Amino acid sequence: MNALEIDDVTVRYRRELAVDGVSLAVPQGRTVGLVGESGSGKSSIANAVVGLVRPASGDIRVGGASVVGRGAAVTQARRRTQLIFQDPFSALDPLMPVGASIAEATRATGRRWSREAKAARVRELLGQVHIDPARADELPAAFSGGQRQRITIARALAGEPSVLIADEVTSALDVSVQGAVLNLLRELQRDLGLSILFISHNLAVVRYISDEICVMRHGRIVEAGETEALLRDPADGYTRELLRAVPVLGRRMEFEDA
Numbered sequence: 268m269n270a271l272e273i274d275d276v277t278v279r280y281r282r283e284l285a286v287d288g289v290s291l292a293v294p295q296g297r298t299v300g301l302v303g304e305s306g307s308g309k310s311s312i313a314n315a316v317v318g319l320v321r322p323a324s325g326d327i328r329v330g331g332a333s334v335v336g337r338g339a340a341v342t343q344a345r346r347r348t349q350l351i352f353q354d355p356f357s358a359l360d361p362l363m364p365v366g367a368s369i370a371e372a373t374r375a376t377g378r379r380w381s382r383e384a385k386a387a388r389v390r391e392l393l394g395q396v397h398i399d400p401a402r403a404d405e406l407p408a409a410f411s412g413g414q415r416q417r418i419t420i421a422r423a424l425a426g427e428p429s430v431l432i433a434d435e436v437t438s439a440l441d442v443s444v445q446g447a448v449l450n451l452l453r454e455l456q457r458d459l460g461l462s463i464l465f466i467s468h469n470l471a472v473v474r475y476i477s478d479e480i481c482v483m484r485h486g487r488i489v490e491a492g493e494t495e496a497l498l499r500d501p502a503d504g505y506t507r508e509l510l511r512a513v514p515v516l517g518r519r520m521e522f523e524d525a
């Protein structure tokens with residue numbers, strides 16, 4: 268069963284074709300990595316999934332229900348996805364205590380929450396992302412970049428998504444804390460059974476977290492497959508190029524035709 272299905276989706280901005288007939292699926296409980304250079308159309312796909320951009324053609328389904336267009340059914344289906352923003356510094360309201368930001372996001376569940384239930388949920392979510400729940404009343408400025416990114420993850424989880432879209436979630440972070448955020452996503456996926464579309468231009472990061480990888484270039488998927496198989500034997504020249512740029516244990520990968 269696929270949690271997310273992107274079916275022959277095209278995204279246009281005026282004359283520019285940013286996404287050109289992309290199809291991909293995220294199976295339930297798996298992480299699919301979407302990798303490609305800047306401008307290849309990755310964020311346009313993320314934005315189309317969460318309704319920030321409307322595809323010119325094609326369909327996107329979450330749990331089997333279309334999230335393209337308008338109407339009650341679309342709103343309902345869209346509630347099952349959450350986007351984690353790239354920049355944890357601008358993603359949180361600087362004047363709002365982090366607990367309040369998370370509490371506000373419970374609205375995306377579509378249920379009514381009592382004040383006590385909301386407060387308990389905020390404590391639970393902070394605990395899940397390894398932030399001391401006693402710090403719920405502090406402002407974002409009191410937290411480091413990595414901690415803020417974990418808080419934005421808690422806020423995304425407050426909506427109880429079945430699908431998380433993570434768009435360049437480690438790009439704005441120091442290398443030293445990137446691993447902690449990736450490990451947290453892996454842990455949450457295991458514990459909560461989430462399905463994740465993980466977007467990054469960094470193949471090393473995508474490889475670390477993804478069960479499957481789709482390689483995107485100029486708005487199209489040029490190659491897709493299980494992570495290890497794809498990286499062991501990349502069929503596409505562009506995938507090989509990306510791989511060559513990834514340092515492996517202090518050296519670069521070599522290929523027979525390199």
Ligand SMILES: Nc1ncnc2c1ncn2[C@@H]1O[C@H](COP(=O)(O)OP(=O)(O)OP(=O)(O)O)[C@@H](O)[C@H]1O
Binds near residue numbers: 283303307308312
């Ligand atoms: N709102 C927009 N209006 C016009 N053109 C856009 C818009 N958003 C993206 N584009 C263009 O669409 C193409 C794909 O961009 P997109 O951001 O989806 O790629 P990306 O792979 O996510 O790149 P990056 O990693 O730099 O964000 C680019 O050529 C970009 O300039």
